[in-house]
């Protein structure tokens with residue numbers, strides 16, 4: 001069978017032989033299942049398929065007894081996917097931390113040399129260039145410090161009202177972005193106090209809300225720029241582990257331009273940014289924080305409607 005056209009599909013496609021073993025997986029399937037075609041080949045398909053009936057199975061004449069499986073991507077088996085993403089991210093951060101460590105010393109040397117050079121310059125108009133070296137070295141040093149700092153000090157959990165941190169964040173971002181943006185609050189008063197690391201969660205929410213405000217501020221042509229913070233109790237939250245029957249959702253919505261489409265797939269990776277002076281760490285750290293709490297950060301975005309959702313487990317059954 002010519003499989004080249006399957007590569008163009010968003011839908012994950014698997015071809016199985018008569019015994020239900022995988023003979024082919026398209027790119028979407030590799031991505032969905034977090035494994036390469038080579039790793040999947042020859043394995044039984046059943047453990048990889050989501051339990052629900054949305055999987056389409058078409059019998060094939062060739063090979064006899066074989067079948068073609070389609071998994072619509074919105075029905076992705078989130079948990080397997082997420083677990084894979086989590087271990088990948090942890091490994092990535094480890095690499096970044098080591099890199100940060102390696103870069104710090106030469107960077108300090110570079111800056112010191114630029115400063116010496118600056119003092120020896122024969123012409124005043126050349127200072128501009130040494131100053132660029134010094135400023136950029138400072139910016140890199142700052143980035144490296146943030147990359148290298150361990151995020152996983154033991155979480156200091158305490159019980160608090162999430163609306164208190166929502167209000168803190170709103171006040172901070174309102175101060176920073178002034179009158180330009182309208183803020184809406186839609187809090188569910190029945191949300192119980194949660195047990196979490198208050199400072200880190202505040203930082204995560206701040207990163208998300210500030211991104212929304214920045215997106216709105218960068219596009220002054222948007223009519224009625226509005227940022228909303230919404231809290232809800234969610235039952236059977238789909239992305240949390242099954243034992244959590246209820247979850248808390250903090251949703252941050254804006255009517256800005258939307259996340260650039262080319263960033264969607266890698267938005268939570270470190271150093272991914274759509275801004276000239278961005279660090280690309282805000283969402284990565286926010287995701288790390290949520291995951292450290294057994295939760296997850298997810299988003300939907302199109303022009304005029306962007307929603308980031310912080311999901312945290314509430315009860316354990």
Ligand SMILES: Nc1ncnc2c1ncn2[C@@H]1O[C@H](COP(=O)(O)OP(=O)(O)O)[C@@H](O)[C@H]1O
Pocket residue numbers: 207211212213215254256257258259260263267272273274275277278279280281282283284306
């Ligand atoms: N609400 C939003 N609207 C549009 N784009 C967004 C929004 N939130 C995040 N982004 C995009 O995601 C990128 C990564 O965000 P982040 O991880 O916080 O890094 P940084 O803010 O330093 O760029 C941003 O540069 C921006 O392009």
Ligand SMILES: [Mg+2]
Pocket residue numbers: 207210211282283
């Ligand atoms: Mg940011």
